[in-house]
Amino acid sequence: GAGVSQSPSNKVTEKGKDVELRCDPISGHTALYWYRQSLGQGLEFLIYFQGNSAPDKSGLPSDRFSAERTGGSVSTLTIQRTQQEDSAVYLCASSLAPGPFSYNEQFFGPGTRLTVL
Amino acid sequence: AQSVTQLGSHVSVSEGALVLLRCNYSSSVPPYLFWYVQYPNQGLQLLLKYTSAATLVKGINGFEAEFKKSETSFHLTKPSAHMSDAAEYFCAVSEGITGFQKLVFGTGTRLLVSP
Numbered sequence: 001g002a003g004v005s006q007s008p009s010n011k012v013t014e015k016g017k018d019v020e021l022r023c024d025p026i027s028g029h030t031a032l033y034w035y036r037q038s039l040g041q042g043l044e045f046l047i048y049f050q051g052n053s054a055p056d057k058s059g060l061p062s063d064r065f066s067a068e069r070t071g072g073s074v075s076t077l078t079i080q081r082t083q084q085e086d087s088a089v090y091l092c093a094s095s096l097a098p099g100p101f102s103y104n105e106q107f108f109g110p111g112t113r114l115t116v117l
Numbered sequence: 118a119q120s121v122t123q124l125g126s127h128v129s130v131s132e133g134a135l136v137l138l139r140c141n142y143s144s145s146v147p148p149y150l151f152w153y154v155q156y157p158n159q160g161l162q163l164l165l166k167y168t169s170a171a172t173l174v175k176g177i178n179g180f181e182a183e184f185k186k187s188e189t190s191f192h193l194t195k196p197s198a199h200m201s202d203a204a205e206y207f208c209a210v211s212e213g214i215t216g217f218q219k220l221v222f223g224t225g226t227r228l229l230v231s232p
Contacts, residue, residue: 004160033219043207043222056219091160098218103149103168106220108160 002026004109006092012115013082021077021112025094032075033095033106034059034067038088046090049075050097082116089113119144119210123223131231136180136195138226140208143189150191151209151220152182161207167191178202203230 005024013019025032034046036059045059049069060066064082069075079086089111096104124139142148149168153161165176172184182193191208208223 031218035220035222042224043209043220045219045221048219059219093161095218103166103218105163105166106218108153108162110158110160 004092004094004107006090006109006112008112009110010113010115012117014117015084016081018078018080019082019114021079021090021114023075023077023092023094023109025073025075025092026107027073028096029094029107030072030097031095031104031106032069033093034075034077035091035093036061036088037091037111040085041088043091046077079114082114084116087114087116119148119221121208121210121221121223123208123226125226126224127227127229129229129231130198132200133197136193136198136202136228138193138206138208138228140182140191140193140223141189142191142208142210144210149211149218150182150184151211152176152180152191152193153207153209153222155205155207155225157204164193164206198228198230200230200232203228 007022032049037043047067048056051072052069064080067077091111092109093106095106120143122141151166152164165174167174167184175181180195205225205227207225209220211218
């Protein structure tokens with residue numbers, strides 16, 4: 001079956017513009033995660049969805065960042081008024097619903113490389 | 118808060134030599150520990166995981182790791198390096214108790230394999 005897909009694979013934008021990044025999780029995976037990979041900060045957690053709700057948004061770096069998930073499937077990460085420090089690879093992962101004392105593997109997509117000029 | 122420290126941003130080995138990538142963790146609750154590999158321009162792939170069962174964990178591509186609670190370590194090893202092992206490797210930790218599996222990653226170690 002298909003893995004996690006992300007689009008676009010590359011995005012170049014000008015400072016101050018808004019961007020939307022899309023993640024299509026594996027069918028049936030109710031948990032969805034966004035991470036950011038940048039040279040200065042390494043791999044950082046951004047936000048976690050269980051179904052359509054986001055119980056943990058603690059990793060979003062500023063109020064310019066937001067994310068939504070509709071229909072328990074596709075998720076969109078939106079960055080408003082982009083800054084150069086937003087340049088990074090944005091990774092999406094999905095898994096079956098996590099539970100106490102159990103583990104369900106997170107499957108990662110190939111990422112979206114965002115470059116802010 | 119949980120954290121992971123990877124010693125050495127770069128490790129160089131010769132083909133056929135032992136691979137040892139170091140990872141130490143900090144966690145106030147029983148951790149789940151992971152090693153991921155990332156090839157150029159690709160996403161992360163799970164190599165192996167520790168989820169409180171056997172302390173010696175075997176993964177894909179001949180890699181294994183041993184959970185040592187007394188040393189708070191989870192080092193990754195492979196007896197004989199192959200050229201195709203050249204990639205970046207990330208150690209990660211998450212909580213096991215609550216079930217919320219946000220991953221906290223180390224800074225990564227780039228493995229270089231020379232002929």
